[in-house]
Amino acid sequence: MQRSADAPTLGSLGPSARAVVRTLLLAGPLSRAELARRLERSPASITKITQPLVADGLISEDTAPPGESRGRPGAPLVLDAALHLFLGVKVTADEVYAVRADASGRVEASAHRPLVDVGQATVVREIIELVNELTPAPGSIQALGVGLAGQMSRFDRTVRANAYLGWDRVPLAEILERATGIPTVLSEDARALTAGVQWSGPGRGMRDFAVLTVGVGVGLGVVIEDRVLAGPTGKVGRIGHTRVSDSGPLCSQGHRGCASAFLTTRSVTQGIGVPHGRSDVDLDAAIELADAGDEVALRVFDDAGHALGVLIAQLVNMLGLPAVILAGDGLGMLAHARTGMEAAIAEHLDPNATAPEVVAFTSGFDEWARGAAVVACQWMLVDPPRSDPDPA
Amino acid sequence: MQRSADAPTLGSLGPSARAVVRTLLLAGPLSRAELARRLERSPASITKITQPLVADGLISEDTAPPGESRGRPGAPLVLDAALHLFLGVKVTADEVYAVRADASGRVEASAHRPLVDVGQATVVREIIELVNELTPAPGSIQALGVGLAGQMSRFDRTVRANAYLGWDRVPLAEILERATGIPTVLSEDARALTAGVQWSGPGRGMRDFAVLTVGVGVGLGVVIEDRVLAGPTGKVGRIGHTRVSDSGPLCSQGHRGCASAFLTTRSVTQGIGVPHGRSDVDLDAAIELADAGDEVALRVFDDAGHALGVLIAQLVNMLGLPAVILAGDGLGMLAHARTGMEAAIAEHLDPNATAPEVVAFTSGFDEWARGAAVVACQWMLVDPPRSDPDPA
DNA sequence: ACCTATTCCTTTATCGTGTCAACGAAAAGA
DNA sequence: TCTTTTCGTTGACACGATAAAGGAATAGGT
Known part of the structure; x- marks a missing residue:
């Protein structure tokens, strides 16, 4: 275990040390005794594991809070999360978003650039541009995470079946690593968002929940027993075409009554704009109409x-989740949609199931990029690459 | 690691040895080199781990099949599953079913006894009676698994919230251990059934699938990435009251159009019996009517x-499962329901999702008991109790 | 028949990791 | 001050895994 003298990367630590760092990151300051209980190790092991970490300045002892217990108070260990920086990138069909975040998921800086086309050269160039822009000093970034649509595994190296870019089997991680010198990992974007919500968003501390996103499409991420589900090849979450009514408008694929036909931004704006003979209604305008008491808008939002x-009730019935987190840029409608939502939950929930807590998490595209940064951090703490490429 | 000279129990093995046994059990005969690759260990480790197992007669070398590779052929290792016997018990409101199975899940013997009441004394007595009946010799059974409704974790010791028996917080595992001397574990019954399907039923070899049961109620088990989902407290699978239609009959809880109202045995028999003015229609009679071309029966089965x-389409949309296994005693209707089922799947499946393989698994109550036996075996191979109680 | 490449399996020395048992340290309460 | 309780550290020790090296068994080419 060769470790650089002053600033060891998270990925270069041994498995036990990584487990300690993970636990400290997720559960805040913890005494060694508490760590021993959580990790099911002996106190002696924790001392041995933490000693070099403390010596290297990776973690430090907090000042003990006024203890409430009887015996000797524990010395809480804190991880200096700000020491470890990660970049997260989210690629859509027409824009690239990027953030710099520390190990705790706090965003330090962000940027985004439009895409003039979706060719490999263009996308790679813009990502590299953003990476350079957000890198404060060479070697200061421990890993780069890229989130984009497709059938990628949790820590993937290759873009698979991305419909928006029309890419398949593109070894993007390797390309970016060569160009930037930063270890890079890819992940399916909804999964990355879910990871971000779980580690340092509203899902923090919850063992089981779902993330339902509303915007251009309808997306889903599921966390059960602290694990983000993926399914065979990242296929979890195709929830948009679930039938929610026997009547109603058609969706873009010609289905009647499916969730997308009520929920996507396009469905909502057209559902309101068309009866009014207007084609300039965007989501904000639609919300304004509803605020003003427009009957059509109110009805469309109620249907949404x-x-x-x-969808929430079905999720909860099937998976028994105690909480559902709503996210996405289409969430602005929630003020007018909440009544309809709650009625539908009550109506469709299994009478034996307990009602889920529904949390609205208003967020922009940065949140997707932040999720990718969190995935990069998880990569280092769970399954780090064998040897770090030398960025010198 | 004290090991009895001739017949070591699976639970007394070390973690690595258990992992080897698990892999051999699930993936058939494997050479040491193949084991090393699957378990991500070095070949040297596998040799050290398997040596005592071979010496103890727990596993043995198979005669090498005609190899297709170039180098020295591997020596396939086989686990003598018949050496390790487990009992599985399934408790319903009016009957107790039990089987004796070996480590591979093969049923050697089975028995069942009616319950005159659901008091603790009665149920415990009948279980013990069945255990004695199915135990060939004292000490020959390695563990006992009990499956019953309720909110139990994967390997639980206490019955929690069982509505059928009206039990809560009953330390059944301890009671049975004291009486029988056999290590005992409890599990929620649908989860046990799913485990049985996964290890040695039609789900064998599949990493991701769902088990949908039809009978007195509608049940669900989900396996993702080789893990059986449980949710917070065994709440996965409350799928019965999912709304599948805006019209249709009422279910027992007064919901209109929910799955139970179409699928449970009671719903089907009444749906056919009432229009005919008959109250003696059971499931077999209903199937006969449909065979004879009765319009009502055909329609009811089609609706089912x-x-x-x-339900299948919703499951697949949400979780991206490539296969769904149908089970339960209500499955006899499938011949007449298949057309309607396939039409509904095609109609409700997300157009981007691949159609799941739907497998019918005709089975009786023994299958539920067998699942409990499989859980007992898993218990020994995954999380064995600290020290075996001495049955002498 | 012989050699080579390949794959498999085992042995030895060694190392990392974890535990046990014992002990010292820091608090609260009697 | 003494006891109790909980926390943290230390050293001896066991276990499990690995790397390195080499023997064993096969296919295929010369």
Whole structure:
């Protein structure tokens, strides 16, 4: 275990040390005794594991809070999360978003650039541009995470079946590593968002929940027993075409009554704009109409809420989740959709199931990029690459 | 690691040895080199781990099959599953079913006894009676698994919230251990069934699938990435009251159009019996009517198939499962329900999702008991109790 | 028949990791 | 001050895994 003298990277630590760092990151300051209980190790092991970490300045002893117990108070260990920086990138069909975050998921800086086309050269160039822009000093970034649509595993190296870019089997991680010198990992974007929510978003501390995103499409991420589900090849989350009503408008694929036909931004704006003979209604305008009491807008939002509620109830019925987190840029409608949503939940929930806590998590595209940064951090703490490429 | 000279129990093995046994059990005969690759260990480790197992007669070298590779052929190792016997018990409101199975899940013997009441004394007595009946010799059974409804974890010791028996917080495992001398574990019954399907049923070799049961109720088990999902407290699988239609009959809880109202045995028999003015229609009679071309029966079965198809499509949309296994005593209707089911799947499946393989697994209550036996075996191979109680 | 490449399996020395048992340290309460 | 309780450290020790090296068994080429 060769470790550089002053600033060891998280990925270069041994498995036990990584487990300690992970636990400290997720559960805040903990005494060694508490760590021993959580990790099911003996106190002696924890001392041995933490000693070099403390010596290297990676973790330090907090000042003990006024203890409430009887015996000798524990010395809480804190991880200096700000020492470890990660970049997260989210690639959509027309824009690239990037953030710099520390190990605790706190965003320090962000940037984004439009994509003029979706060719490999263009996308790679813009990502590299953003990486350079957000890198404070060479070698200061421990890993780069890229989130984009497709059938990628948790820590993947290759873009697979991305419909928006029309890419398949593109070894993007390797390309970016060569260009930037930063270890790079890819992940399916909804999964990355879910990871971000779980580690340092509203899902923090919850063992079981779902993330339901509303915007251009309808997305889903599921966390059960602290694990983000992926399914065979990242196929979890195709929830958009779930039938939520026997009637209603058609979705873009010609289905009647499916969730997308009620929930996507496009469905909502057209559902309101068309009866009014207007084609300039965007989501904000639609919300304004509803604020002003427009009957059409109120009805469309109510229907959207209903669809959302049905999806939530189905999720909870099937998986028994105690909480559902709503996210996405289409969430602005929630104020007008909440009533319909709650009615639909009550109507469709199994009478033996307990009602889930529904949390609205208003967030922009940065949140998707932040999720990718969290995935990069998880990569280092769970399954780090064998040897770090030398960025010198 | 004290090991009895001739017949070591699976639970007394070390973690690595258990991992080897697990892999051999699930993936058939494997050479040491193949084991090393699957378990991500070095070949040297595998040799050290398997040596005592071979010496003890627990596993043995198979005669090498005609190899297709170039180098020295591997010596396939086989586990003598018949050496390790487990009992599985399934408790319903009016009957107790039990089987004796070996480590590979093969059923050697089975028995069942009616319950005159659901008091603790009665249930415990009948279970012990069945255990004695199925135990060939004292000490020959390595563990006992009990499956019953309730909110139990994977390997639980206490019955929690069992509605059928009206039990809560009953330390059944301890009671049975004291009486029988056999290490005992409890599990929620649908989860046990799913485990049985996964290890030695039609789900064998599949990493991701769902088990949908039809009978008195509608049940669900989900396996993702080789793990059986449980949710917070065994709450996965409350799928019965999922709305599958805006119209249709009421279910027992007064919901309109929910899955139970189309799928449970009671719903089907009444749906056919009432229009005919008959109260003696059971499931077999209903199937006979449909065989004879009775319009009502055909329609009811078609509706049931439709409901089943909607549930399957929703499952696949949400979790991306490539296969769904149908089980339960209500499955006899499938011949007449298949058309409706397939139509509903096609209609409700997300157009981007691949159609799941739907497998019918005709089975009786023994299958539930067998699942409990498999859970007992898993218990020994995954998380064995500290020290075996001495049955002498 | 012989050699080589390949794959498999085992042995030895060694190392990392974890535990046990014992002990010292720091608090609260009697 | 003494006891109790909990926390943290130390050293001896066991276990499990590995790397390195070499023997064993096969296919294929010369």
